[in-house]
Amino acid sequence: MQTKIVLDENQLPKQWYNIIPDLQGPLEPVINPQTLKPVTPQELQAIFPMSLIEQEVSTERWIDIPDEVREIYKLWRPAPLYRAHRLEKALGTPAKIYYKYEGVSPAGSHKPNSAIPQAYYNKQAGIRRLATETGAGQWGSSLALACSMFGLECTVYMVKVSCTQKPYRKSLMELWGAKVIPSPSNLTAAGRSILAEHPDSPGSLGIAISEAVEDAASHADTNYALGSVLNHVCLHQTVIGLEAKQQMAIAGDYPDVVIGCCGGGSNFAGIAFPFLADRANGKQVRCLAVEPASCPTLTKGVYAFDYGDTAQMAPISKMYTLGHDFMPPGIHAGGLRYHGASSLVSQLYNAGQIEARAFRQNACFEAAVLFSRNEGIVPAPESSHAVRAAVDEALLAKEEGKEKTILFGLSGHGQLDMVAYDTYLSGNLEDYEYPEESIRQSLGNLPKV
Numbered sequence: 001m002q003t004k005i006v007l008d009e010n011q012l013p014k015q016w017y018n019i020i021p022d023l024q025g026p027l028e029p030v031i032n033p034q035t036l037k038p039v040t041p042q043e044l045q046a047i048f049p050m051s052l053i054e055q056e057v058s059t060e061r062w063i064d065i066p067d068e069v070r071e072i073y074k075l076w077r078p079a080p081l082y083r084a085h086r087l088e089k090a091l092g093t094p095a096k097i098y099y100k101y102e103g104v105s106p107a108g109s110h111k112p113n114s115a116i117p118q119a120y121y122n123k124q125a126g127i128r129r130l131a132t133e134t135g136a137g138q139w140g141s142s143l144a145l146a147c148s149m150f151g152l153e154c155t156v157y158m159v160k161v162s163c164t165q166k167p168y169r170k171s172l173m174e175l176w177g178a179k180v181i182p183s184p185s186n187l188t189a190a191g192r193s194i195l196a197e198h199p200d201s202p203g204s205l206g207i208a209i210s211e212a213v214e215d216a217a218s219h220a221d222t223n224y225a226l227g228s229v230l231n232h233v234c235l236h237q238t239v240i241g242l243e244a245k246q247q248m249a250i251a252g253d254y255p256d257v258v259i260g261c262c263g264g265g266s267n268f269a270g271i272a273f274p275f276l277a278d279r280a281n282g283k284q285v286r287c288l289a290v291e292p293a294s295c296p297t298l299t300k301g302v303y304a305f306d307y308g309d310t311a312q313m314a315p316i317s318k319m320y321t322l323g324h325d326f327m328p329p330g331i332h333a334g335g336l337r338y339h340g341a342s343s344l345v346s347q348l349y350n351a352g353q354i355e356a357r358a359f360r361q362n363a364c365f366e367a368a369v370l371f372s373r374n375e376g377i378v379p380a381p382e383s384s385h386a387v388r389a390a391v392d393e394a395l396l397a398k399e400e401g402k403e404k405t406i407l408f409g410l411s412g413h414g415q416l417d418m419v420a421y422d423t424y425l426s427g428n429l430e431d432y433e434y435p436e437e438s439i440r441q442s443l444g445n446l447p448k449v
């Protein structure tokens with residue numbers, strides 16, 4: 001009875017899968033927030049290298065993974081695929097449950113899969129420093145790691161409250177050589193204007209994005225890096241699903257349903273897009289994106305053009321959105337608290353190619369604890385959403401007496417999120433109501449494009 005399906009290093013994919021040529025409709029344009037016209041590659045070059053701008057709109061189905069990137073991927077990739085024998089038994093389900101584990105990366109999540117190539121392409125373009133933002137610190141620590149590998153400097157604007165709430169991710173970033181700046185800071189005009197009005201501002205992801213983008217745009221040797229949402233980030237993450245397909249074939253199985261949690265959408269894209277390629281060729285496979293009920297972008301948002309950030313500095317794109325000034329409740333799955341979703345994921349959802357569900361955090365932690373007590377690994381609070389959905393699919397299979405093969409993405413481990421588990425285990429974890437009124441308000445502020 002095989003538990004882990006591991007690939008050899010020479011089976012690490014040599015190319016990423018680009019879903020753009022397999023979309024049913026054309027790619028929606030990205031709009032410049034100042035001119036309200038489609039952005040030009042020249043405008044994007046102020047903050048991104050040309051190679052990543054090209055990947056953003058590429059119509060090549062397969063894009064080579066540079067050798068230098070593959071060499072670094074090998075520090076933890078190929079990542080293991082597990083068969084959840086013990087969880088299946090605990091649930092008494094006829095379903096087979098598999099999970100692809102991304103917690104084996106040095107940062108403990110899938111995010112280095114894109115941080116490494118982003119640092120590589122910026123280094124190739126002669127960039128000396130990268131600036132970015134981070135909330136709970138998963139992306140900041142992944143980019144810090146990537147920059148240290150390529151000898152780049154890294155500046156991370158970290159939401160001020162998170163610096164005190166998540167001190168160990170700050171330590172990780174500093175250990176990997178990054179400079180961590182609590183945001184809002186007095187180093188940027190965006191930060192100074194917030195501080196002038198609110199000296200005690202706890203900060204927000206939107207403010208931190210504005211600071212990082214301003215830093216990059218105002219320094220010729222500095223670029224900006226984003227950890228999710230963009231097409232090139234989804235592209236880099238497909239290494240997850242491409243490995244999982246090989247591993248499922250070794251196990252002699254194929255999933256009926258592929259499940260991933262969805263914040264900005266790159267993790268879901270990573271596990272699901274390679275399977276959607278099969279769906280485009282007539283294969284029966286469902287792909288399910290899972291989000292928090294308190295930040296229900298796909299299930300309750302609208303499909304419209306909106307800003308990528310609160311400060312309206314980031315490009316406008318077509319996506320499922322709750323409104324760029326929507327402030328989600330402070331759930332523990334910080335990585336899923338984004339007002340929008342990747343435009344690729346949004347386009348697929350709008351076309352009925354993928355499904356979405358939303359869960360409250362207590363239900364997710366309940367599934368995560370059951371998972372940990374059987375499989376051992378402690379899921380990240382974000383990943384616990386995928387665990388919940390997989391458990392529900394398995395219980396449904398039991399109810400219906402059906403055999404079913406379930407694959408879910410375990411996007412990271414939660415060993416730096418023990419405060420969240422403490423809160424759950426002590427019975428103090430709050431479930432937030434669906435914030436209908438504040439979503440209604442923020443949807444009134446969409447840009448007129």
Ligand SMILES: *Cc1c(COP(=O)(O)O)cnc(C)c1O
Binds near residue numbers: 227229264268382
């Ligand atoms: C950031 C994060 C997510 C959300 O990723 P998206 O690609 O933005 O959807 C999921 N799981 C973990 C562990 C994360 O760190």
